Amino acid sequence: MSGRRRDTGWRTPIMAKNSRLVYSSDTGRVPQPKKQAAVPTGDGIARVRREKKGRGGKTVTTISGLRLSAAELKTLSSELKRKCGSGGSVVDRVIEIQGDKVDIVLAELAKRGYQAKRAGG
Numbered sequence: 617m618s619g620r621r622r623d624t625g626w627r628t629p630i631m632a633k634n635s636r637l638v639y640s641s642d643t644g645r646v647p648q649p650k651k652q653a654a655v656p657t658g659d660g661i662a663r664v665r666r667e668k669k670g671r672g673g674k675t676v677t678t679i680s681g682l683r684l685s686a687a688e689l690k691t692l693s694s695e696l697k698r699k700c701g702s703g704g705s706v707v708d709r710v711i712e713i714q715g716d717k718v719d720i721v722l723a724e725l726a727k728r729g730y731q732a733k734r735a736g737g
Contacts, residue, residue, distance in 0.1 A: 664721050665736035676704075677718050679711040682730065699724050 660683040667676050677700075684692065686706075693711045697704045700720050704713040713721060718734060725732040 660731065662725055662730050662732035663735040664718050664725070664732055665734070666716055666718050667736075674714070675716045677713040677716060677721055679713070679721060679725070679732075680709070682709075682711075696721060696724060 659681065661681055662679050663681045664677065664679050667678055668674070679696070682689065682692070686709075689706050689709065689711060693704060693706050693713075696711065696713060700713055700715070700717040702714045702717065704711065706712070722732055722734060
């Protein structure tokens with residue numbers, strides 16, 4: 617062999633070595649995902665309510681309306697869960713704490729400087 621690379625037809629790599637594409641049936645450019653807004657809209661007043669409907673009879677305390685990023689909501693959620701001594705999660709920008717913990721959550725949010733009020737019945 618003379619050191620030249622032979623054309624192997626279909627065996628020749630089509631994509632560049634640094635390409636991260638695994639498979640695509642779409643043609644053209646693939647748009648990059650857009651970044652989320654840093655500060656979500658809302659009035660910034662935390663609304664704390666106790667819910668039971670659609671949860672199999674279980675009581676859940678929900679906190680909505682906070683102007684925080686997703687990471688800050690997750691951090692606040694874990695701190696509130698620790699303070700209440702119960703589980704919970706963040707679903708669609710709403711913090712859910714398991715159990716009837718409205719009074720504890722209102723006191724903790726006020727202590728942290730958030731404007732919060734009881735909502736619902």
